[in-house]
Amino acid sequence: MTAPTSLSQDELKTLVGRAALDYVVPGEIVGVGTGSTVNKFIDALATVKERIGGAVSSSEASTARLKALGIPVLDANEVASLSVYIDGADEIDGRGYMVKGGGAALTREKIVAALAQRFVCIADESKLVSVLGAFPLPVEVIPMAASQIARRFESLGGQATLRLRDGRPLVTDNGQHILDVRGLAIGDPLAFESEVNQWPGVVTVGVFARQKAHVCLLGTAQGVRTLKF
Numbered sequence: 177m178t179a180p181t182s183l184s185q186d187e188l189k190t191l192v193g194r195a196a197l198d199y200v201v202p203g204e205i206v207g208v209g210t211g212s213t214v215n216k217f218i219d220a221l222a223t224v225k226e227r228i229g230g231a232v233s234s235s236e237a238s239t240a241r242l243k244a245l246g247i248p249v250l251d252a253n254e255v256a257s258l259s260v261y262i263d264g265a266d267e268i269d270g271r272g273y274m275v276k277g278g279g280a281a282l283t284r285e286k287i288v289a290a291l292a293q294r295f296v297c298i299a300d301e302s303k304l305v306s307v308l309g310a311f312p313l314p315v316e317v318i319p320m321a322a323s324q325i326a327r328r329f330e331s332l333g334g335q336a337t338l339r340l341r342d343g344r345p346l347v348t349d350n351g352q353h354i355l356d357v358r359g360l361a362i363g364d365p366l367a368f369e370s371e372v373n374q375w376p377g378v379v380t381v382g383v384f385a386r387q388k389a390h391v392c393l394l395g396t397a398q399g400v401r402t403l404k405f
């Protein structure tokens with residue numbers, strides 16, 4: 177697909193959201209992520225809703241959008257596996273490792289991604305990085321552990337701040353809080369994810385290395401670039 181050079185970031189998101197339809201398997205249930213790029217995908221999915229079995233959603237926000245467009249949403253417990261999970265990213269590197277959670281949906285995103293045989297990441301080209309960590313790393317935490325976990329990140333050279341909404345700690349769909357950690361350069365995402373996941377009180381770290389992308393549809397000024405990992 178070729179795009180004119182003047183596409184806005186929003187138009188690039190629309191482009192990759194539509195391109196992701198090629199990865200939806202007719203008659204099957206599709207895993208659906210969260211975020212502004214995924215919203216474009218959901219809008220595109222609505223145009224073929226008669227040809228799919230429904231969706232498993234990664235957030236209350238995506239569930240609401242899917243249902244509003246007449247796409248049936250199944251509980252993740254009803255599904256043993258998915259052929260494909262489609263989601264955005266805050267950063268993706270050349271190996272398909274990602275930072276996610278800018279929309280605070282990282283825990284459910286990782287759960288749905290773990291059900292899927294293939295993770296298709298949709299992103300505009302600003303998300304492609306050589307080393308993960310410039311985007312503040314989201315970490316969902318049990319509230320009583322937040323300060324302890326923030327200190328652990330400080331010992332790694334990071335600065336963690338509690339994410340706020342309207343002046344109060346943001347509460348996730350799972351009733352927990354989010355730390356955003358600046359100042360990290362995550363050279364070994366697999367090891368980093370394993371390490372941080374062990375810390376008491378961490379619900380989910382926003383490094384997606386075990387649930388990495390298999391394909392990335394990257395919106396560029398030249399059109400959709402397909403990266404395979």
Ligand code: 5RP
Pocket residue numbers: 209210211212213214263264265266275276277278279280281282285
């Ligand atoms: C939500 C996410 C999103 O996929 C990520 O924040 C990218 O969002 P957008 O498509 O709006 O840039 O991880 O938790």
